[in-house]
Amino acid sequence: MSAANKINIHHPFMDGVIIQSLANGVVEALKIMVNIEASFEKPFVGTNWKSPTDFSVYLNLNSDFYRGRIQFHFTEMVAKTIVEKLIGSEVIEKSEILDGVGEISNIFYGGAKTKLNSLGLNLAMSLPKPCLTKDLPKAIAETTCMLIPFKVLGEICYVEIILN
Amino acid sequence: MFTPNTRFLVVDDFNTMRKAIKKIFGEMGYTNIIEAADGQAAFETLQYQHAKGEAIDVIISDWNMPRMLGIDLLKLCKKTPEFKSLPFVLLTAESEQVQIIDAVKSGVSEYVIKPFSPQMLKEKLEKVYRKHNAATKVA
Ligand SMILES: [Mg+2]
Numbered sequence: 001m002s003a004a005n006k007i008n009i010h011h012p013f014m015d016g017v018i019i020q021s022l023a024n025g026v027v028e029a030l031k032i033m034v035n036i037e038a039s040f041e042k043p044f045v046g047t048n049w050k051s052p053t054d055f056s057v058y059l060n061l062n063s064d065f066y067r068g069r070i071q072f073h074f075t076e077m078v079a080k081t082i083v084e085k086l087i088g089s090e091v092i093e094k095s096e097i098l099d100g101v102g103e104i105s106n107i108f109y110g111g112a113k114t115k116l117n118s119l120g121l122n123l124a125m126s127l128p129k130p131c132l133t134k135d136l137p138k139a140i141a142e143t144t145c146m147l148i149p150f151k152v153l154g155e156i157c158y159v160e161i162i163l164n
Numbered sequence: 165m166f167t168p169n170t171r172f173l174v175v176d177d178f179n180t181m182r183k184a185i186k187k188i189f190g191e192m193g194y195t196n197i198i199e200a201a202d203g204q205a206a207f208e209t210l211q212y213q214h215a216k217g218e219a220i221d222v223i224i225s226d227w228n229m230p231r232m233l234g235i236d237l238l239k240l241c242k243k244t245p246e247f248k249s250l251p252f253v254l255l256t257a258e259s260e261q262v263q264i265i266d267a268v269k270s271g272v273s274e275y276v277i278k279p280f281s282p283q284m285l286k287e288k289l290e291k292v293y294r295k296h297n298a299a300t301k302v303a
Contacts, residue, residue: 028279
């Protein structure tokens with residue numbers, strides 16, 4: 001196995017502060033934008049992990065030090081509820097759900113990026129790309145990833161970090 | 165506050181965010197809202213509306229968008245005589261100090277960070293109105 005697809009326990013992304021800023025970004029965005037409570041569960045390292053959810057959003061992580069990807073995974077019920085609360089009307093089309101989770105993930109990432117860059121990570125802006133979880137394009141170093149599960153409306157969604 | 169017939173240009177690459185802003189504005193009594201999906205499309209809309217005599221009164225724009233960023237749209241507007249005095253609000257998930265400083269130097273009217281609540285947006289809009297009103301009274 002090459003060193004490229006391992007997340008070392010000493011890797012800066014395994015740092016509590018970083019995990020905390022990602023978690024806070026999610027909790028805050030859901031609370032302020034749509035008045036939904038979310039709580040974080042214990043993070044874990046996944047090997048060949050496949051998200052059991054329906055909708056996903058991926059953003060490229062690009063900094064002076066790291067390359068990789070951050071992915072947000074949502075169940076259909078959670079994704080649909082978030083989008084409906086955002087726009088104030090019922091959502092029927094999958095394309096509308098995709099658009100909505102794309103924007104909420106953009107907000108999740110924005111808050112975290114500001115915090116992480118204040119710690120000197122120097123992450124660049126990234127355009128979020130939403131898709132069905134089953135259609136997620138493969139990231140280069142996919143064998144090992146870091147997962148932060150969060151509970152929303154009784155269902156589990158995930159923040160996933162993949163580092164190259 | 166801005167009159168109910170004020171014409172707003174809402175710029176965001178995500179349709180959901182444009183709809184969310186429209187919903188909040190609708191609750192404030194504003195229904196005259198034109199949308200654009202990026203800075204480039206927004207600038208074309210500004211020119212088009214100006215040419216047909218239905219000029220945009222206030223711009224609400226995202227930062228991170230394909231084709232043209234919100235910050236570049238702001239800079240372009242400030243260089244364009246017809247649009248340079250338009251109130252321009254950046255409504256964005258970008259919240260780093262350097263970005264806020266860049267926006268302020270470029271003449272942004274208000275900077276609203278996503279996530280935001282309807283109340284936060286309303287308060288910022290009132291602030292923009294007061295600032296703009298004071299500026300036009302002096303001029
Ligand atoms: Mg955007």
